[in-house]
Amino acid sequence: MTGTLDEALHNLLTTALPGLFAGAGSVTLGISSDLFEIDPRSADAMASEPRPEDRTDTLAFDPGNPAGPYSVTQPPYPGPRRVYLTTAGGDRIPLRDSEVIPDAVDSRVFTLALRPGRDLTAVTAVLVLYGIIAVFTKLKVAHTLTVQLESSDAARLNQAEALAIAVIELNRSHLATAAHATFEDGDYGVEIELKGLKLSKGTSPGLTQRVLTLQGEIELKARRALREDEGTPIKSVRTPGRPPDPARPVDIDFELNV
Numbered sequence: 001m002t003g004t005l006d007e008a009l010h011n012l013l014t015t016a017l018p019g020l021f022a023g024a025g026s027v028t029l030g031i032s033s034d035l036f037e038i039d040p041r042s043a044d045a046m047a048s049e050p051r052p053e054d055r056t057d058t059l060a061f062d063p064g065n066p067a068g069p070y071s072v073t074q075p076p077y078p079g080p081r082r083v084y085l086t087t088a089g090g091d092r093i094p095l096r097d098s099e100v101i102p103d104a105v106d107s108r109v110f111t112l113a114l115r116p117g118r119d120l121t122a123v124t125a126v127l128v129l130y131g132i133i134a135v136f137t138k139l140k141v142a143h144t145l146t147v148q149l150e151s152s153d154a155a156r157l158n159q160a161e162a163l164a165i166a167v168i169e170l171n172r173s174h175l176a177t178a179a180h181a182t183f184e185d186g187d188y189g190v191e192i193e194l195k196g197l198k199l200s201k202g203t204s205p206g207l208t209q210r211v212l213t214l215q216g217e218i219e220l221k222a223r224r225a226l227r228e229d230e231g232t233p234i235k236s237v238r239t240p241g242r243p244p245d246p247a248r249p250v251d252i253d254f255e256l257n258v
Helices: 003-018 153-168 172-179
Strands: 029-039 051-060 082-087 092-094 100-102 107-113 123-150 181-184 188-203 209-223
Touching: 003 029, 003 123, 003 153, 003 172, 123 153, 153 172, 153 188, 153 209, 172 188
Parallel strands: none
Antiparallel strands: 029 123, 051 123, 082 092, 082 123, 100 107, 123 209, 181 188, 188 209
16 A cells, blocks of 8 residues: 555665665565555545546657647547646746647647747646546545564664664655556546554564565555446526527526416
8 A cells, every 4th residue: 555665665764774785794685565445534525426636647758749739538528728837957948828729629639839948958747737527536545564673683774763763754855756656447436645654663573684564655546437428518497398599508488387
């Protein structure tokens, strides 16, 4: 349930502390994540109903053909969309509405008409924020992880414990990014995002062991693709038995039979 946090944590520690976790006499490192609890208060009564949702797509940018076309992954809900150019350094460059040209046939497709003088040297992607209609729910999950350290060398074990704490505390944002995971199969998908991570305690089960316990705050977002009969906007309302009138999409007979 931690996405790839256990793997990311293992990679971070072994990379940051190669003198302790690699080579002869290295400290044995183990990561386990066996316990998670779902907050029942996060259950959503609207989980099965189509409703508006914000979506973000990151699309590849081709410097040789900056105009595109580009295509978002989901049919957008009518309304504004925000489009940015993003750089390798993480900067976002907002585009004006006049620089984003929607396709006349396919609502997912657009091209760019960038104003002269825009510096595209460091641009790597096009970021699109837009609304869709979707079936989804979000759950809050508390996840417990343990970092197990083992060595017959007491000095190295103490050193590994202290430095592992330092590495974890100083790399929270890195771990949050590395733990992000998305799983999809058929019409269903899940996105797992680490919202917080804190060290809760350390124990010594034996002379050669140290165990660090961490608490992760996870947000699990589950979604299902819309069926053909879901999320379709109402185009007209008619009174039964009355012929349709193209000039009156809403035609309701308010007469009452008494």
